[in-house]
Amino acid sequence: MGGKPVQLLTYGGFPGPTLRLREGETVRLNFTNNLPEATNLHLHGLHVLPSVDDPLALVQPGESRLYEFTVPKGSAGTYWYHPHVHGRVAPQLYAGLAGLLVVEGPLDALPELKEAEEHLLVLKDWLFSGDRVPAWTHMDWMNGREGNLLTVNATVRPTLRAQKATLRLRLLNASNARYYRLALENHPLYLIATDGGFLEKPVEISELLLAPGERAEVLVRLIRPGSYRLQALPYNRGAMMMPGGSRGDPGMGQGMGQGMGMMDHGGMGGMGDTGMMGSMMGMGATRLETLLTVVAPASPKPLPLPASLAPVERLEPARAAATRRLVLGERMMQAEFFINDRMFDPGRVDVRAKLGTLEVWELVNKTDMDHPFHLHTYPFQVLSRGGKPAPYRAWKDTVNLRKNEVVRIAVPLRNFSGVTVYHCHIVEHEDRGMMGVLEVR
Numbered sequence: 001m002g003g004k005p006v007q008l009l010t011y012g013g014f015p016g017p018t019l020r021l022r023e024g025e026t027v028r029l030n031f032t033n034n035l036p037e038a039t040n041l042h043l044h045g046l047h048v049l050p051s052v053d054d055p056l057a058l059v060q061p062g063e064s065r066l067y068e069f070t071v072p073k074g075s076a077g078t079y080w081y082h083p084h085v086h087g088r089v090a091p092q093l094y095a096g097l098a099g100l101l102v103v104e105g106p107l108d109a110l111p112e113l114k115e116a117e118e119h120l121l122v123l124k125d126w127l128f129s130g131d132r133v134p135a136w137t138h139m140d141w142m143n144g145r146e147g148n149l150l151t152v153n154a155t156v157r158p159t160l161r162a163q164k165a166t167l168r169l170r171l172l173n174a175s176n177a178r179y180y181r182l183a184l185e186n187h188p189l190y191l192i193a194t195d196g197g198f199l200e201k202p203v204e205i206s207e208l209l210l211a212p213g214e215r216a217e218v219l220v221r222l223i224r225p226g227s228y229r230l231q232a233l234p235y236n237r238g239a240m241m242m243p244g245g246s247r248g249d250p251g252m253g254q255g256m257g258q259g260m261g262m263m264d265h266g267g268m269g270g271m272g273d274t275g276m277m278g279s280m281m282g283m284g285a286t287r288l289e290t291l292l293t294v295v296a297p298a299s300p301k302p303l304p305l306p307a308s309l310a311p312v313e314r315l316e317p318a319r320a321a322a323t324r325r326l327v328l329g330e331r332m333m334q335a336e337f338f339i340n341d342r343m344f345d346p347g348r349v350d351v352r353a354k355l356g357t358l359e360v361w362e363l364v365n366k367t368d369m370d371h372p373f374h375l376h377t378y379p380f381q382v383l384s385r386g387g388k389p390a391p392y393r394a395w396k397d398t399v400n401l402r403k404n405e406v407v408r409i410a411v412p413l414r415n416f417s418g419v420t421v422y423h424c425h426i427v428e429h430e431d432r433g434m435m436g437v438l439e440v441r
């Protein structure tokens, strides 16, 4: 393919090296910053000491930091790492600073899982101008930047030639702002794990919405030979759309810039705020895209599904020590984002909670756009969405809030006291204020 080189920021390549960890082991990560700007390492989703996984501790250029932690028991699942420098997360993540953390545990020895063919799929979109990532426009800060170049493990529309008829896909949405509504042609997906690990048993789904920051593991049973497309179905997250226009340089050469989505922020060059407001048309959406092609083996004989996976603890929201309401708000034209009317301030504690208690958080999205809400350190369970109880129990660290939706979550604040954060995982929104501080004592 006639590509051309582009300048990225990476952990040695994109995606960064996959860190395979075992439950219970102690990990020492020696991290050195060779970038010309401050950065740090966030262990997204791992239940580890907040003073270790500290989003406010920066590693300056040329400096190193040791991240030492114990991988919690029962946490087998798919996690990831990325920088967390407030105000710079969007540019750093977008430019390629992300990698997977895979935690393995006893359940992975289950024959129905062990004998499946495992693939790690990191979904990410890009936008280039010449050989670089262009500067952020006001529009990017408002909506979160999306690019028209869609990749799986940094490859445009790769082909996955399956040797086996059962696939175990570990999926990560590493995009700044793009949502993926995933479906595999002619095949259901069997969801076996969410952000924080295994479900109690596989759940058959026809599609899977993966918001920025979310992970999922699915089993695919290929029953017929042939090629099947893994697609991103159209999804409207309510971003502002610009009329017409294209962004110019599609990126890496012919055939790579497949499809300018309706979310294309083109035509913005040199436009002032007033022009921008005048040309705002309404709500943007992504269109159908093919992400990857799966080629089934010649005479496929898939494994049976595991009858059960791991028990998922039943939390008791009736015994919650506190119920809180966190309201997500925005001042769109200013690209300013709020939780309970306040923008992020690292010197302020927004939520004080007691160690060892369970809390119920009512997450309210009062905007016209989806926001994936993410909490560090303490995995939670979704209780209800729009008043409807969650269909199954699952550990999460990121949950999508559709526009004007209310989602209730149960948050056990256990094991670690300290200071941590929660925020929107459209990282531009995080950079522009949609983050709060939680202190657990």
Ligand code: C2O
Pocket: 042, 044, 055, 082, 084, 213, 374, 376, 423, 425
């Ligand atoms: Cu993946 Cu605070 O982030």
Ligand code: CU
Pocket: 042, 043, 044, 045, 374, 375, 376
């Ligand atoms: Cu995180």
Ligand code: CU
Pocket: 370, 371, 372, 424, 425, 426, 429, 430, 434
């Ligand atoms: Cu947001």
